[in-house]
Amino acid sequence: MTNNYPQQIASLRWLVAAALGLSALSAQAMEDESIYSYTRVEAGTGKIRGQAGSSQSFNVDGWIGGDFNRLWYQFDGERAGGRTEAAELQLLYGRYIAPFWDAQVGLRRDERPGQRTYLAVGVRGLAPYAFDVDLKLFVRDDGKVSARTRFENDFLLTNRFIARPYINVEWSASNLDATVRRGPYQTDVGLQARYEFNRQFAPYVDVSRTFYPRAQSGGQRPATTVRAGLRLIF
């Protein structure tokens, strides 16, 4: 499967190369400008405590491009009790600005809970002490400003059994809607434990707790989510 992969996406590479103004030369002279790609898919299913029915998550994170210019894509979806609760897509242009770091700019589109479009600007990379960092500022189509900060780190229990604690905070610069005030309004703290049969195939278990620190009355209450799933890289 993996061996055919370069051919399968060859045409896509040309497209991306053209879009990014790169030469998609194969092999020969300037092979250091070849187009590469990375896609991570995590699909899990489980339960949010206190809620009836099951809960699924589907996340895609990846890029296609050269070393300096890349098209990044991210999709985050959640379902609970048979309903799609959240569906968010980001398409970003990323530019290598320093070792370990990319600057990103692009669009975010939410289909759920509401249909919204955002301008997204951020930086993403690896901070000292090997923290994966994703910092983003969003300007919504109605002008409201929010931000997202995400930190993750891998701890090797063995070389294949890896614990990944993470913290994701959503920030609001203004009242995004009736339930959200200025400041951090949603925090997810979690731990994903995966077993890498190889780099490309790893089942995982993920436990997280979601807080709504500034929620007004009528807002959501803290909840714990437990899911098991599969992480694929291709």
Add this chain to the structure above:
Amino acid sequence: MDELKRRSLQSLLSLGALGALPPAWAQLRAVEIGAVPVDRTYDLTIAETALNITGKPAMGITINGTMPGPVLRFREGDEVVIRVTNQLREITGVHWHGLLVPNSEDGVPGVTFPGIQPGETFTYRFKLRQSGTYWYHSHAALQEAAGYFAPIVIDPITPDPFKYDREYIVMLSDWNDTPPQQVLANLKKVDGFYNYRRITTPQFLAQLRNAPDKKAREAIWNDRMEWAKMRMDPTDFSDGGDEWTFLMAGKKPAENWTALFKPGERVRLRFINASPMNMFDVRIPGLPMTVVQADGQNVSPVEVDEFRIGNGETYDVIVQPKEAKAYSIFVPTIARIGYALGTLAPELGMSAPVPAMGPKPVRTMADMGMAGMDMSGAASTSGAADASGMAGMPGMDTKPAANAAMAGMAGMDMGKPAANTPGASMAMPSKPADKAMADMPGMSASGKPAPAAKPADSMAGMPGMSDQTAAAPITAPMDEDGLRRLKYALLRAATRNADNRAPERELLVRLTGDMTRYFWSMNDKKLSNAKPFKIGLGERVRIKMVNETMMEHPMHLHGVFMELVNGNGAFGPRKHTIIVPPAQTVELDVTYEDEGTWAFHCHLFYHAATGMMRLVEVA
């Protein structure tokens, strides 16, 4: 044709039908070079070939159907013709690694010639201006890593200044069933895609727990934090991992490739590292090896128990097994992720114990030149090599022993001798060096390493000393673990280098890259966005390579021999490929005699392919 010959031919043909035909010189019984005819004309066909190395069928690229390809045996001074037919679906080019040829014959597609188009035949013609052990391989994309390489042996006009009764080629390589382009794509996806030998959190905690005292514990903690802060991995000695198989003459360890000898004979082994991404440490337990050639060029003999061979390098050694027993040719990778293995034996079917590879190496901050070590000390290497001024020193004692001790000194490994950088040739002023000097006969304990290397130089330049160094081998100094390892500082050209002028200028080449993104560069620029270096024809240039990464880079310069600045003055060894250890500086002098645009690159092919390559315009 007698019955036996017909049968062996049939079995060879059936082998050919199954997969690749093993080349005559690399069957399980090694073929002596003496049995390979010398020729001036060769026809080579490059084609995709089904191979089965690991037990699973995989595609490789072969020369005349075999991996490695056929040995080319030439005679020095001959005008040779090599016709290469490309049966691949992409451009190719054969590069004669280490041979001094006109630029148009150097075989780098898009640089020295347009390349050989699919279906075409290209004829290389050049006159051989040298003798020794070399090799040839593809210089297009990552074709070499698919099995596209083979040895070259050039017999000298004047016999080599050492004797031997038989000779064999020991070609080292590695193999992965995954095609090289996919290996690279994987390395681009995930940092350390193949590295499943990292230090785990429980291992780290155990280290802390087992530390003898608070100070040791702090040191372990600080080292770990320093690596984490730098976002680097101390176990990253190789980009490869368990999926690799290591081959000797194209054979797996289990196949027990065997080179025969009669007890008491002197056997010349011509080691070539054709591996695309692994360096090796070569040992023959129980047999000291006398290094007589490095990169095809004769050197003053050095007796060692182990030598490190970088990608693209060659070393010729003489061994003299006196007993009628088997000896293992044991060749672990420097990351200790596996080993290539063969046997030296008086008859077929014998084998010797295989030693343990030892623990997987882990770099320390000291190896990386951190933790308070003064990196400016690296500059003293150049001071040590300054041959001027000291020449003609009166009263110098030229006993070989003293010579050896001094040469060994310049190569003292300051950090952890056993583990990490045996190839290092830095003379850093630090405590261990002073101590070693105190032990040296006739040396004052207050001496400093840099000046101490000067007498060795001056001997080279002393009037009345023969250019041909005495054949009595010097002995490499013993490391803490009892092994005598070859160090670059011990390599001394057998004859004085032709150009003894002081360098007219210095060319700084920093070896750089981004490990996590997996691209590599020189002076922070990849080939595709860098201007060529410029060197004048006949200009004497000192190239100073500073490795700012944390991996060894075997740097290969086309079109000229690099004279390593290692304290041996006008006898600096002539090399086509030089390992630059992490965080260290290596200097070399060149004088180009052939014009044209030449390639200069890291011989870890995945590093070259991702940018660690530069063009050198010589005019």
